[in-house]
Amino acid sequence: MPSSTSNPPAPARRARATGRVTLAEVAQAAGVSPITVSRALRGERAVAPELCERVHAAATALGYVPDPAARALASSRSSHVAVLIPKLSNTLFVELLDAVQTSLVPAGYQTLIGVTHYDAGEEEAVLRSFLAHRPAGLIVTGRDRSPAAAALIEGSGVPCVHVMEVGAEPGGHSVGFSQRDAGRAITRHLLDGDRRHVVYVAAQLDPRTLERGEGYADAMVAAGLQDRVHKLLSPEPSSMALGGALLERVLSEVPDTDAIFFCNDDLAQGALLAALRLGVAVPGRVAVAGFNDLPGSDQMVPALTTVATPRREIGEQAAQMLMKLMRGQPVEQPNLDLGFQVVRRASA
Amino acid sequence: MPSSTSNPPAPARRARATGRVTLAEVAQAAGVSPITVSRALRGERAVAPELCERVHAAATALGYVPDPAARALASSRSSHVAVLIPKLSNTLFVELLDAVQTSLVPAGYQTLIGVTHYDAGEEEAVLRSFLAHRPAGLIVTGRDRSPAAAALIEGSGVPCVHVMEVGAEPGGHSVGFSQRDAGRAITRHLLDGDRRHVVYVAAQLDPRTLERGEGYADAMVAAGLQDRVHKLLSPEPSSMALGGALLERVLSEVPDTDAIFFCNDDLAQGALLAALRLGVAVPGRVAVAGFNDLPGSDQMVPALTTVATPRREIGEQAAQMLMKLMRGQPVEQPNLDLGFQVVRRASA
DNA sequence: CTGAAAGCGCTTACAG
DNA sequence: CTGAAAGCGCTTACAG
Numbered sequence: 001m002p003s004s005t006s007n008p009p010a011p012a013r014r015a016r017a018t019g020r021v022t023l024a025e026v027a028q029a030a031g032v033s034p035i036t037v038s039r040a041l042r043g044e045r046a047v048a049p050e051l052c053e054r055v056h057a058a059a060t061a062l063g064y065v066p067d068p069a070a071r072a073l074a075s076s077r078s079s080h081v082a083v084l085i086p087k088l089s090n091t092l093f094v095e096l097l098d099a100v101q102t103s104l105v106p107a108g109y110q111t112l113i114g115v116t117h118y119d120a121g122e123e124e125a126v127l128r129s130f131l132a133h134r135p136a137g138l139i140v141t142g143r144d145r146s147p148a149a150a151a152l153i154e155g156s157g158v159p160c161v162h163v164m165e166v167g168a169e170p171g172g173h174s175v176g177f178s179q180r181d182a183g184r185a186i187t188r189h190l191l192d193g194d195r196r197h198v199v200y201v202a203a204q205l206d207p208r209t210l211e212r213g214e215g216y217a218d219a220m221v222a223a224g225l226q227d228r229v230h231k232l233l234s235p236e237p238s239s240m241a242l243g244g245a246l247l248e249r250v251l252s253e254v255p256d257t258d259a260i261f262f263c264n265d266d267l268a269q270g271a272l273l274a275a276l277r278l279g280v281a282v283p284g285r286v287a288v289a290g291f292n293d294l295p296g297s298d299q300m301v302p303a304l305t306t307v308a309t310p311r312r313e314i315g316e317q318a319a320q321m322l323m324k325l326m327r328g329q330p331v332e333q334p335n336l337d338l339g340f341q342v343v344r345r346a347s348a
Numbered sequence: 349m350p351s352s353t354s355n356p357p358a359p360a361r362r363a364r365a366t367g368r369v370t371l372a373e374v375a376q377a378a379g380v381s382p383i384t385v386s387r388a389l390r391g392e393r394a395v396a397p398e399l400c401e402r403v404h405a406a407a408t409a410l411g412y413v414p415d416p417a418a419r420a421l422a423s424s425r426s427s428h429v430a431v432l433i434p435k436l437s438n439t440l441f442v443e444l445l446d447a448v449q450t451s452l453v454p455a456g457y458q459t460l461i462g463v464t465h466y467d468a469g470e471e472e473a474v475l476r477s478f479l480a481h482r483p484a485g486l487i488v489t490g491r492d493r494s495p496a497a498a499a500l501i502e503g504s505g506v507p508c509v510h511v512m513e514v515g516a517e518p519g520g521h522s523v524g525f526s527q528r529d530a531g532r533a534i535t536r537h538l539l540d541g542d543r544r545h546v547v548y549v550a551a552q553l554d555p556r557t558l559e560r561g562e563g564y565a566d567a568m569v570a571a572g573l574q575d576r577v578h579k580l581l582s583p584e585p586s587s588m589a590l591g592g593a594l595l596e597r598v599l600s601e602v603p604d605t606d607a608i609f610f611c612n613d614d615l616a617q618g619a620l621l622a623a624l625r626l627g628v629a630v631p632g633r634v635a636v637a638g639f640n641d642l643p644g645s646d647q648m649v650p651a652l653t654t655v656a657t658p659r660r661e662i663g664e665q666a667a668q669m670l671m672k673l674m675r676g677q678p679v680e681q682p683n684l685d686l687g688f689q690v691v692r693r694a695s696a
Numbered sequence: 697c698t699g700a701a702a703g704c705g706c707t708t709a710c711a712g
Numbered sequence: 713c714t715g716a717a718a719g720c721g722c723t724t725a726c727a728g
């Protein structure tokens with residue numbers, strides 16, 4: 001029974017100590033006040049170098065670890081950064097997440113993952129629950145969301161960076177690349193290879209997929225092929241098996257097709273394997289191009305021509321930008337375009 | 349200068365309100381004390397049905413959302429569950445994570461992801477930082493870790509479930525399957541197909557990979573082929589490209605090889621594609637088997653024979669078990685073996 | 697079954 | 713540059 005004063009028969013106090021070393025103990029050991037410890041450890045405001053040293057020494061000696069919950073409660077801001085992605089089954093988003101995490105964790109932030117399943121309602125629910133945790137920052141996929149979700153973000157006042165697309169939304173922050181330009185570029189590559197009957201095949205019709213389709217149409221029109229614009233859009237989730245099925249469908253429904261631009265590499269990989277099974281020569285009979293340059297695309301037979309997208313760099317840069325926002329530092333380039341790269345391999 | 353008594357001309361109070369609806373406001377609205385609200389909302393201890401209803405009505409009307417930070421501070425237990433996995437680049441772990449998350453989020457828990465990169469030091473560091481967040485629970489991959497890491501878990505008193513392997517460690521909790529039995533089963537399948545020169549090829553030599561190798565050796569010995577036990581172990585990270593390279597190496601170094609058991613489907617998929625490029629007939633010249641049944645294995649040419657592992661069920665069951673532990677409920681089966689399935693396809 | 701008091705471990709807002 | 717006081721929003725531990 002610890003006593004708060006030094007009177008001998010101290011009354012029994014309600015003990016609720018958690019056993020962890022507290023700021024107060026560090027302060028006592030260093031011979032300063034708790035606030036000074038708080039400031040010295042956070043490196044905030046000027047603290048006399050000498051005191052600063054003493055505090056750090058005491059903290060290290062005692063093995064002090066700040067309590068995130070206490071911090072969050074007192075400052076009304078946690079060390080969490082919530083990251084919203086559509087799906088964990090798409091390698092693209094996992095790599096993005098990995099990059100964000102790798103950048104944020106060493107800086108003392110914890111990543112909270114929210115999976116929205118491409119669903120506006122789920123996104124709202126996830127956002128609502130995350131916002132209750134008073135995150136220090138937010139990273140969300142894309143610019144397109146329900147008004148309610150947008151209002152939640154806006155109203156929370158939590159710094160937010162949008163990833164995967166670029167767009168100069170006033171006051172907004174984003175890191176990505178132009179999906180439309182990328183769709184145009186890979187289509188142009190197919191046209192440059194003297195293909196004329198190019199079909200765009202897409203699944204999981206999110207806004208980015210549709211933008212790539214716009215780019216495809218741009219390129220077709222620019223080549224005078226406006227009459228040949230042909231999009232096969234499937235709302236199903238993307239998969240290799242679906243890619244194979246869609247290849248078959250295109251070849252039977254539009255037999256004169258001589259090139260296909262798949263909106264994602266998993267579809268394209270599936271198409272390549274189906275072509276192998278069916279004896280369809282690629283690129284002889286039909287050229288195939290994908291998007292994203294996912295793992296395995298370089299191993300396909302033939303190797304898949306695709307667009308390499310910088311999701312790791314996007315994750316890193318978004319994390320850097322967000323850290324500046326969270327610290328109240330200025331961001332010189334609020335809409336960062338990281339570009340893309342057409343990767344010419346054997347399939348197209 | 350705030351007054352602690354009720355003297356009329358109240359001095360301006362230091363405002364630090366965060367704008368959120370608090371428990372106290374709900375209590376006032378419902379005409380009960382804050383503790384009653386707390387109890388009614390958590391469903392803990394008996395609260396008169398009538399009061400309970402009034403509280404819920406008031407909470408809903410005001411749009412009350414409990415503050416996780418305040419909760420964590422007061423109860424010294426957060427709503428976080430930390431999940432430690434080796435790598436995000438392995439689909440296996442992402443699916444595990446997805447399943448855990450899907451089970452835990454609806455119950456009000458937040459998942460914190462820790463990536464250890466198969467490194468004991470990183471695991472310790474991640475554990476240390478997570479434990480500071482006072483997680484309600486822990487899910488870790490495998491049973492094998494540094495004594496320091498094990499001590500951190502043990503000493504924290506945080507409920508912990510080990511996944512992917514099974515083993516009756518006294519007092520421990522686990523959900524998984526026998527990696528060794530699975531390795532034995534797929535090898536036996538190859539032997540049943542009249543293969544005799546079966547080689548085990550592995551990369552990213554974690555404990556589970558090595559156990560599969562033990563199972564392989566078991567089966568070889570049981571078939572009287574102890575002289576033919578041949579393992580090619582590469583410490584490199586697993587990838588499709590590596591699988592192709594290892595296939596070439598095996599065929600040139602051990603030309604009489606008639607079957608290969610790859611420790612993971614990504615290696616096996618890469619090997620299958622390399623075989624296609626090299627003109628090596630599968631299964632004619634060499635049979636190929638993988639492990640895990642990852643996405644795409646069923647699409648390969650030929651389709652990959654492999655072992656389907658129940659990582660989603662493992663994730664779900666681990667989450668269920670952990671929730672029981674976190675609530676102090678009894679767990680009837682502390683070491684859950686979910687088994688595996690040999691999937692016979694065309695490659696072996 | 698209900699509540700008044702204290703406290704979790706920090707930081708904010710003032711003051712000097 | 714440093715600190716005493718108050719408070720963030722909950723829950724624990726007692727008491728009735």
